[in-house]
Amino acid sequence: MDPNFRRLTFVRYADDWIIGIRGSREETVNILNRCFIFLKEQLKLDLSLEKTKITNLGKEKVSFLGT
Numbered sequence: 001m002d003p004n005f006r007r008l009t010f011v012r013y014a015d016d017w018i019i020g021i022r023g024s025r026e027e028t029v030n031i032l033n034r035c036f037i038f039l040k041e042q043l044k045l046d047l048s049l050e051k052t053k054i055t056n057l058g059k060e061k062v063s064f065l066g067t
Contacts, residue, residue, distance in 0.1 A: 006022065006023045007020075007021070007022040008021050008022075011064070013065055016065060018064045019031065019035075020057075025054065032052070032054065
């Protein structure tokens, strides 16, 4: 149980993607902000604010590709 260990899983299908993070909310917000910046500055893409959210899977469900 290393307190410095972080697990990140990324799944992409066409233009839909999800990132699973085992870490703190603060770290998750930081990663989300870095994704926003990278996509905007490097790829000239915008994330959908309506579809983008941070969810605690222990408390809420998430829908990905309709499931």
